[in-house]
Amino acid sequence: MNIQDLIIKDKDQVLLxxxxxxxxxxxxxxxxxxxxxxxxxxxxxxxxxxxxxxLYGHSGCGKTTTAKAIANSLGKPLIILxxxxxxxxxxxxxSQNVKQVFDRxxxxxxxxxxxxxxxxxxARGDDENDVGEMRRLVNSIIQQIxxxxxxxxxxxxxxxxxxxxxxxxxxxxxxxxxxxxxNDSLDHYYESLLSRFPKELHPKNRxxxxxxAEAKDSLYAIVKSNLIKKLDMKGRML
Numbered sequence: 001m002n003i004q005d006l007i008i009k010d011k012d013q014v015l016l017x018x019x020x021x022x023x024x025x026x027x028x029x030x031x032x033x034x035x036x037x038x039x040x041x042x043x044x045x046x047x048x049x050x051x052x053x054x055l056y057g058h059s060g061c062g063k064t065t066t067a068k069a070i071a072n073s074l075g076k077p078l079i080i081l082x083x084x085x086x087x088x089x090x091x092x093x094x095s096q097n098v099k100q101v102f103d104r105x106x107x108x109x110x111x112x113x114x115x116x117x118x119x120x121x122x123a124r125g126d127d128e129n130d131v132g133e134m135r136r137l138v139n140s141i142i143q144q145i146x147x148x149x150x151x152x153x154x155x156x157x158x159x160x161x162x163x164x165x166x167x168x169x170x171x172x173x174x175x176x177x178x179x180x181x182x183n184d185s186l187d188h189y190y191e192s193l194l195s196r197f198p199k200e201l202h203p204k205n206r207x208x209x210x211x212x213a214e215a216k217d218s219l220y221a222i223v224k225s226n227l228i229k230k231l232d233m234k235g236r237m238l
Contacts, residue, residue, distance in 0.1 A: 014068040020189055020212060021062070025176050029066065032174055033073050036153060049150045050173040054117070056161040057178030060213030063157040066176075067113040070155065077110035083119040095140040102144040109151040117156040118163050138165065145171045183208050186215055193219055201226045 021029065035042060035049050042049055053070075055063040071078035081101050105112035120138050145168075148154055156172070158164060169175075181189065186208055193216060194202055203222040207215060 013072055014065055016069040016073050018192075019062055019065050019069045020181065020185060021066070022179075025178075028174055028176055029070065032153075033070060036074055039150060043150070048173075051148060051150055051153050052145065052172045052174070053153070053155045054161075054169065054172040054175045055155065055157040055178065056175065057159070058180050058211055059159045060211030061178040061180065062212055063178055064113070064115065067111065067155045067157065070153070071111040071113075074111065074153070076153070077108050078113060079105050079108070079110050080113045080115065082115045083117060095137050098137070098141055099144060102148070105152050105154075106149055109149075111153045111155060114154070114156045116158065117168075118158040118160040120164065120168060138168070142167060142171065180209070181212060181215075186210075186212075189215060190219060194223075197223055200230065 016029070016033075032050055032053060036051070039049050055066060057063070067080075068078060079101065081098075102112065120141060145154065161169070186206070189212055190206055201223045203219065203226075207218050210218070
């Protein structure tokens, strides 16, 4: 498989201030970014640079957006790899495929984002039906992580941290948990999305108890419906 077939191309320019993070999580992300901005200065003092970040928690709460914003803040290329696509391909080629992606990230000195990282946890399990090649894959990726250059930032995301092997989790110096947003956070998010639309298109009610991604989809569906109704009415009046 060609390496280009494994990488998801994404040109979104996400700003860190547009990512909704808790105060604690924002502090961790800010610290990580600053470490990489002052990487050479830290190395002169023999200080280790954190370059392995694990994002975990509810789906749709900002893990992928955070990875994009970090890469954008550092001015580094973002390489996105969905592990479910790799592991579901021909297993005999999987380790080599992943190595190619790590090598690419090292050459580019970029940000490598591994989505659905729990796929490795499943591969490392004790299931008697487990395939030996899968176990070798996990060991191979552990080696890739251990020898990652300081200039490369590895970000992994999972919705199921509980099934990931502890040997993998220990590799990450920073771990950030994503919880479902509370009502205040959702209101702030809704306001930021609605700021570019006229009041007449705004929804009468807002949904709560949902993720940021669900909130965005729900809001845009209502705004589009309101806009189409307005255009239909305008057309009938002409």
